[in-house]
Amino acid sequence: MALRIAKAELPDELKQGMIDQLGAVMEPAEVLWHNPKVAQDGLGLGRLVAQWDAADESLKSFAHMAVAAQVGCSWCLDVGYFQAQNENLDLKKASQVPRWRESEVFTPLERDVMEYAEAMTNTPPTVTDELYAGLLDRVGPAAMVELTTYIAFVNFSTRGNTAHGISSQGFSEACEIPLEARA
Incomplete structure (x- = not known):
């Protein structure tokens, strides 16, 4: 692009x-x-x-990358993976986010967060009461509000970058584990 x-x-x-x-x-x-x-x-x-800190950083990172993969923002996916490395998050898992549905490395909570991120990203959004309630029960109200707003912010960023034609700058090339392609 x-x-x-x-x-x-x-x-x-x-x-x-x-x-x-x-x-x-x-x-x-x-x-x-x-x-x-x-x-x-x-x-x-x-x-x-x-600076928000109510939601787990790994969950936010996986949500960010799931949105970026779905929208097709290679810049966001690239920098998100690079940031995961710099924040000492699990790179094996982070590398699998673009194909999270086929991967076996994620916990049920991580899978639900990525499903939620994708459901929020769909147009129109496809978030179900069941998915929302299940996450709310596990992460609590403060983290749920943060996670939801974080995913909305990531959608704002990914969609703007994609519309402008912004693409990967190669940040993830510094990571020791290659980033998987979306299935």
């Missing part, structure tokens, strides 16, 4: 911060910088979302 809009020039300080954190400048920021207010607010919201 090719970018549908040229990259804008980022301020040097912002570029350096991204290079320090990820080793590269994030292409979504370069695209969004055509409207600095939108870019700054989006980056700020992402930083706030990253």
Whole structure:
């Protein structure tokens, strides 16, 4: 997929911060910088979302990658897998998220979270009362609200990136276990 809009020039300080954190400048920021207010607010919201701590990080990571795989956001899947490695999450499991239904490495809770993420991502959403109640019983109200809002934020990001034509920057190539393709 090719970018549908040229990259804008980022301020040097912002570029350096991204290079320090990820080793590269994030292409979504370069695209969004055509409207600095939108870019700054989006980056700020992402930083706030990253501070939420009621839901398990592995569950959020798997949900993020499940949404990215379903929407087809190779950039989000790529950076999500890279972040899983940097957060010391289970890379064997993370590598299997694109084909989670065929994989045997996930717990029932992890499977339900990815099913929930995909159900939220469907248009229209296909979340059932049974799926929601089952997750709520296991993770509790605070984590359920966080997980739901997190998945909604990931949908916002993945769909915007895909519409702009943003694709993988190769972050996951630094990971020791290759990322599986969606089945």
